[in-house]
Amino acid sequence: MQNFNFHNPTRILFGQGHLADLGREIPAGARILITYGGGSVVRTGTLDEVKAALKDFTVFEFAGIEPNPAYETLMQAVELARRERIDFLLAVGGGSVIDGTKFIAAAIPFAGDPWSILAEHAAIDSAVHFGTVLTLPATGSEMNSFAVITRRAGNDKLAFASPLVFPRFSVLDPTRTYTLPPRQVANGVVDAFVHIAEQYLTYPADAKVQDRFAEGLLLTLIEEGPKALQTPDNYAVRANLMWTATLALNGLIGAGVPQDWATHMLGHELTALHGLDHAQTLAVVLPAMLQVQRTEKRAKLLQYAERVWGLRDGDEDARIDAAIQHTRQFFESMQVLTRLSDYGIGADAIPALVAQLERHGMVALGEHQNIDVARSRQVFALAA
Amino acid sequence: MQNFNFHNPTRILFGQGHLADLGREIPAGARILITYGGGSVVRTGTLDEVKAALKDFTVFEFAGIEPNPAYETLMQAVELARRERIDFLLAVGGGSVIDGTKFIAAAIPFAGDPWSILAEHAAIDSAVHFGTVLTLPATGSEMNSFAVITRRAGNDKLAFASPLVFPRFSVLDPTRTYTLPPRQVANGVVDAFVHIAEQYLTYPADAKVQDRFAEGLLLTLIEEGPKALQTPDNYAVRANLMWTATLALNGLIGAGVPQDWATHMLGHELTALHGLDHAQTLAVVLPAMLQVQRTEKRAKLLQYAERVWGLRDGDEDARIDAAIQHTRQFFESMQVLTRLSDYGIGADAIPALVAQLERHGMVALGEHQNIDVARSRQVFALAA
Numbered sequence: 001m002q003n004f005n006f007h008n009p010t011r012i013l014f015g016q017g018h019l020a021d022l023g024r025e026i027p028a029g030a031r032i033l034i035t036y037g038g039g040s041v042v043r044t045g046t047l048d049e050v051k052a053a054l055k056d057f058t059v060f061e062f063a064g065i066e067p068n069p070a071y072e073t074l075m076q077a078v079e080l081a082r083r084e085r086i087d088f089l090l091a092v093g094g095g096s097v098i099d100g101t102k103f104i105a106a107a108i109p110f111a112g113d114p115w116s117i118l119a120e121h122a123a124i125d126s127a128v129h130f131g132t133v134l135t136l137p138a139t140g141s142e143m144n145s146f147a148v149i150t151r152r153a154g155n156d157k158l159a160f161a162s163p164l165v166f167p168r169f170s171v172l173d174p175t176r177t178y179t180l181p182p183r184q185v186a187n188g189v190v191d192a193f194v195h196i197a198e199q200y201l202t203y204p205a206d207a208k209v210q211d212r213f214a215e216g217l218l219l220t221l222i223e224e225g226p227k228a229l230q231t232p233d234n235y236a237v238r239a240n241l242m243w244t245a246t247l248a249l250n251g252l253i254g255a256g257v258p259q260d261w262a263t264h265m266l267g268h269e270l271t272a273l274h275g276l277d278h279a280q281t282l283a284v285v286l287p288a289m290l291q292v293q294r295t296e297k298r299a300k301l302l303q304y305a306e307r308v309w310g311l312r313d314g315d316e317d318a319r320i321d322a323a324i325q326h327t328r329q330f331f332e333s334m335q336v337l338t339r340l341s342d343y344g345i346g347a348d349a350i351p352a353l354v355a356q357l358e359r360h361g362m363v364a365l366g367e368h369q370n371i372d373v374a375r376s377r378q379v380f381a382l383a384a
Numbered sequence: 385m386q387n388f389n390f391h392n393p394t395r396i397l398f399g400q401g402h403l404a405d406l407g408r409e410i411p412a413g414a415r416i417l418i419t420y421g422g423g424s425v426v427r428t429g430t431l432d433e434v435k436a437a438l439k440d441f442t443v444f445e446f447a448g449i450e451p452n453p454a455y456e457t458l459m460q461a462v463e464l465a466r467r468e469r470i471d472f473l474l475a476v477g478g479g480s481v482i483d484g485t486k487f488i489a490a491a492i493p494f495a496g497d498p499w500s501i502l503a504e505h506a507a508i509d510s511a512v513h514f515g516t517v518l519t520l521p522a523t524g525s526e527m528n529s530f531a532v533i534t535r536r537a538g539n540d541k542l543a544f545a546s547p548l549v550f551p552r553f554s555v556l557d558p559t560r561t562y563t564l565p566p567r568q569v570a571n572g573v574v575d576a577f578v579h580i581a582e583q584y585l586t587y588p589a590d591a592k593v594q595d596r597f598a599e600g601l602l603l604t605l606i607e608e609g610p611k612a613l614q615t616p617d618n619y620a621v622r623a624n625l626m627w628t629a630t631l632a633l634n635g636l637i638g639a640g641v642p643q644d645w646a647t648h649m650l651g652h653e654l655t656a657l658h659g660l661d662h663a664q665t666l667a668v669v670l671p672a673m674l675q676v677q678r679t680e681k682r683a684k685l686l687q688y689a690e691r692v693w694g695l696r697d698g699d700e701d702a703r704i705d706a707a708i709q710h711t712r713q714f715f716e717s718m719q720v721l722t723r724l725s726d727y728g729i730g731a732d733a734i735p736a737l738v739a740q741l742e743r744h745g746m747v748a749l750g751e752h753q754n755i756d757v758a759r760s761r762q763v764f765a766l767a768a
Contacts, residue, residue, distance in 0.1 A: 001558075001623040003399025008392070014640060015387025174385075206620035208607065209627050212600025220592045236590035239385040243593050243640070252636075256398060256627070 001207045004255040010143045011169040014243065018171045019046075022053040022090075025131055025169045030088040031058045033081050035101045037065050037093045041135060044179050050092055050133060060084055065093070068271055068278070069100030071115065071151040078107045078114065081128070089130035091167075094184070095139025095191075098132050099147035102165040105130050118149055118158040127164040133171045136180060137242040138188030138279070140195060140249025142170035148268070155272040155356070172246065174238035182229050186334040187279035189225035192245040193218065193330070194282040198261050199254040201290065202367040204299050207257045214253045215307045220244045222308070225334055262365035263289045266376055269356040276343055283331040283338045288383035290324045292375060296368055340384050350380045385591045388639040394527045395553040398627065402555045403430075406437040406474075409515055409553045414472040415442045417465050419485045421449050421477045425519060428563050434476055434517060444468055449477070452655055452662070453484030455499065455535040462491045462498065465512070473514035475551075478568070479523025479575075482516050483531035486549040489514050502533055502542040511548040517555045520564060521626040522572030522663070524579060524633025526554035532652070539656040539740070556630065558622035566613050570718040571663035573609035576629040577602065577714070578666040582645050583638040585674065585684050586751040591641045598637045599691045604628045606692070609718055646749035647673050650760055653740040660727055667715040667722045672767035674708045676759060680752055724768050734764045 011025070026032065032054060034047070041047040042063075051059060062077040081089070081104060091101035105127040107114035116122035134142045141147065146161045177185070200214035220240055227237045247253070266289070267281030276284070294301060298320070305311040305323035312319075328338045337343065354377050357363065365371035371379075395409070410416065416438060418431070425431040426447075435443060446461040465473070465488060475485035489511040491498035500506035518526045525531065530545045561569070584598035604624055611621045631637070650673070651665030660668075678685060682704070689695040689707035696703075712722045721727065738761050741747065749755035755763075 001399070001620065001627070003401070005395065005397055007395035011389065011391035012639075013389055015385070017387070206623065208604045208624045209600060209631060212603060213597055216593060216596025216600055219596060224592070236385065239590065239640075240592045243385070247593060255396075256623075 001256040002205060002258070006251055006255045007163065008143060008166065008251050010167045010250075012143060012172060012246070013169060014172045015239075016173055016175055018173060019049050019133065020053055022050060022131075022133070022171065023056060026054070026057065026088055026090070029057075031060070031084065031086050032088045032090055033060045033062055033077070033084070033086040034090045034092055035062045035065055035077060035097055035104065036091070037063070037067075037097050039063070040179075041092050044176070046133065046135060046176055047092060050090070054090075060086065065097045065100040067096045068150045068157065069096045069103070071103075071118070071149050072153070074100050074103050074107070074149065075114065077104045081108050087128060089128055091130060091132040092135065094134070094136025095141040098134070098141040098167070099139070099149065101130055101132070102141070102147040103149050103160070104128075105165055106160070106162060115151070117160050118151070119156075121160065124162050124164060127162065129168050131169045131171070132167045133173075133176075134242070135176045136184055136188055137172075137177060137245035138191040140192070140246055142167060142172065143246050143250040150272065156360070157268040157272045158360075172242050174235055174242050177238050177242065178233045180232075182335065183277075185228050185232075186225070186336050187277050188245060189221050189228070189241065189334055190279040190283050190331055190336045192248040193221050194263055194279075194286050195248040196253065197286060198263060199257060199259050201297050201300050201304060202258040202260050203297065204303075205257045210253050210255065210257050211303070213247075215304075217244050217248055217253070218308050222330060225330075229334070258367040260367045262371045265357065265362045265365050266353070266379060269353045269360075270345075273352060273356060274343065274345055274349070279336055280343065283336040284340055284343070284383050285379060287324050287328040287338055288379045290327070291382055292379050293366065293371070294320055296366070296370065340380070347381065347384050350377060353380055385640040386589060386642070390635055390639045391547070392527060392550065392635050394551045394634075396527060396556060396630070397553060398556045399623075400557055400559055402557060403433050403517065404437050406434065406515075406517070406555065407440060410438070410441065410472055410474075413441075415444070415468065415470050416472045416474055417444045417446055417461070417468070417470040418474045418476055419446045419449055419461060419481055419488065420475070421447070421451075421481050423447070424563075425476050428560070430517065430519060430560060431476060434474070438474075444470065449481045449484040451480045452534045452541065453480045453487070455487075455502070455533055456537070458484050458487050458491070458533065459498065461488045465492050471512060473512055475514060475516040476519065478518070478520030479525040482518070482525040482551070483523070483533065485514055485516070486525070486531040487533050487544070488512075489549055490544070490546065499535070501544050502535070503540075505544065508546050508548060511546065513552050515553040515555070516551045517557075517560075518626070519560045520568055520572055521556075521561060521629035522575040524576070524630055526551060526556065527630050527634040534656065540744070541652040541656045542744075556626050558619055558626050561622050561626065562617045564616075566719065567661075569612050569616075570609075570720050571661050572629060573605050573612070573625065573718055574663040574667050574715055574720045576632040577605050578647055578663075578670050579632040580637065581670060582647060583641060583643050585681050585688060586642040586644050587681065588683050588687075589641045594637050594639065594641050595687070597631075599688075601628050601632055601637070602692050606714055609714075613718070642751040644751045646755045649741065649746045649749055650737075650763060653737045653744075654729075657736060657740060658727065658729055658733070663720055664727065667720040668724055668727070668767050669763060671708050671712040671722055672763045674711070675766055676763050677750065677755070678704055680750070680754065724764070731765065731768050734761060737764055
């Protein structure tokens with residue numbers, strides 16, 4: 001097991017009925033900015049419930065944080081927050097709203113150009129405190145300290161991380177996810193699945209607990225994901241998916257093990273240049289990535305084949321092929337397609353994708369840093 | 385899944401070499417009281433390393449915190465700490481030292497009689513901050529907010545809990561456990577095993593992740609426990625056991641599921657009246673408890689039989705019997721005996737044990753609160 005430092009101070013309020021208690025989690029007298037996305041929290045009534053729970057506070061609203069939250073949009077919220085002397089943020093939505101809110105929280109007190117937080121990994125020494133009300137289980141942003149932000153000018157999709165942007169609390173109410181469109185449910189399951197894969201499908205590191213936790217999360221997604229599409233208001237299914245997605249990326253299964261994240265890096269460029277949903281990009285890249293990296297990942301792929309897909313017998317290479325095939329079929333069973341051609345993207349698009357990776361310095365990816373541009377090209381080609 | 389509130393702010397510094405950085409985790413200028421036990425941390429040099437790392441602080445020492453830490457002992461540390469205006473505690477040792485330090489931390493600023501924190505669950509509104517250097521993986525105290533304290537006068541072994549007594553940080557260095565006596569290693573494995581069982585072997589609650597995490601931890605103990613006795617300086621084995629014991633009782637696998645804890649309550653009286661090691665009491669009580677509660681726990685016992693012991697075929701009752709038998713054999717393979725008679729305790733001791741339970745109000749134990757004194761008597765009788 002590798003050395004690690006694990007610290008996750010986010011308080012999770014899981015289950016039904018917590019929304020009414022929201023006020024208790026926020027310092028008395030706070031001037032709150034509620035941040036949200038495209039209006040689904042308005043339609044479902046969640047925003048009204050949140051505001052009712054915060055009736056003793058001074059509350060402002062900022063709507064319109066889009067999927068792949070845009071720097072340009074978020075800076076409008078930063079201006080509003082500075083103007084109104086906001087001292088607490090409350091993100092109501094999914095990973096994009098929460099990621100965006102993390103950036104807003106860091107940018108409000110930042111003295112220089114906030115873009116440098118993303119582009120130059122400029123250190124931040126404070127951030128406005130914030131909580132979240134999660135409506136879309138997928139990214140784990142509700143219990144971690146990472147965010148991914150897009151700058152439209154330049155097609156840049158860049159990440160930042162800081163212990164200062166852990167949410168103070170996150171309300172996880174599975175009933176809030178009943179009304180999600182099937183595409184968002186499916187995307188969430190695929191996103192969580194690939195988060196786990198990025199921390200698990202590397203090489204053995206004598207980390208038995210982390211491996212078994214990762215396998216437990218994968219098995220839960222495989223069992224419960226399709227049920228969420230079939231019976232959207234099954235509480236147990238939604239609860240298991242919601243908690244799984246959070247635990248998939250809260251630092252726990254990644255503590256003490258090598259990590260990959262190459263699939264995410266290639267996927268980001270697909271979103272930036274072609275507008276695919278984040279999860280669609282992962283479903284396209286992961287099966288091809290596992291094929292290209294099958295030698296490096298051999299031992300863990302065999303473990304994955306056995307413990308997650310029950311493939312114990314026969315030729316080892318055939319088992320690895322079958323495990324990758326099962327992975328692809330699982331994504332497709334969730335209605336998330338796994339080929340570039342499914343999204344109308346031809347092989348002619350690959351040079352521009354690779355050029356983007358190069359421009360962003362993504363030239364030594366993966367747990368062995370062996371995924372250079374040539375290998376990335378090979379992955380895209382295999383995903384065609 | 386049941387509603388839950390999960391919050392665990394303890395920072396874990398896991399691996400080799402963290403001890404030298406201890407000073408960074410403690411506020412500058414702190415007046416530190418180092419608490420420890422019977423001298424093994426002196427013999428192994430760990431205490432010297434800790435003091436070297438804290439050379440820029442004002443440091444006091446309090447030695448002599450015993451297994452099943454005694455209120456009488458701990459109050460001496462409280463007096464010392466008040467006299468010397470201590471504002472940070474550092475526990476160096478295992479669960480007893482850490483539990484004791486939690487009580488010291490709570491008692492120092494407590495205005496009334498500190499015994500009421502244990503005997504009357506008196507609320508505490510502050511506690512001195514503290515960290516830990518763990519040398520014995522077992523209780524999980526290094527990453528939770530519980531403590532169990534014994535008052536010699538009265539044979540009382542009582543628990544308290546408060547979010548104020550989460551350690552600020554815990555250093556988990558597996559190499560510190562190489563020199564542990566085999567009995568302490570074995571006890572630690574059994575203790576962690578039963579912590580997991582108390583949160584897992586209840587009734588199904590649609591909590592797939594918690595179940596799989598619990599099963600993953602049990603499997604790790606079963607695989608690695610015996611190896612720790614055979615090859616004491618195997619880093620990977622020690623690391624897996626250390627992290628497993630922490631995760632067994634840090635709130636994670638118990639979030640959103642029913643919990644039992646009857647085995648612990650019966651075990652506490654065995655320690656109070658007969659001086660057995662905590663883990664010995666658990667090894668004696670658990671197999672008998674599972675037999676007596678086999679109807680209530682039927683579904684989870686079958687799941688345990690299948691997923692932990694690979695028992696999938698044949699008669700269900702036979703599978704449950706076999707799973708309980710495997711549990712007993714595992715404890716015995718760790719050299720922890722599982723019958724009262726193994727410790728020289730006869731059936732004539734049972735009335736006094738049951739009377740202690742009654743005196744402590746332990747008359748409706750277990751996840752169904754159906755374990756009254758008659759059933760506790762039955763458990764002790766079956767454990768004879």
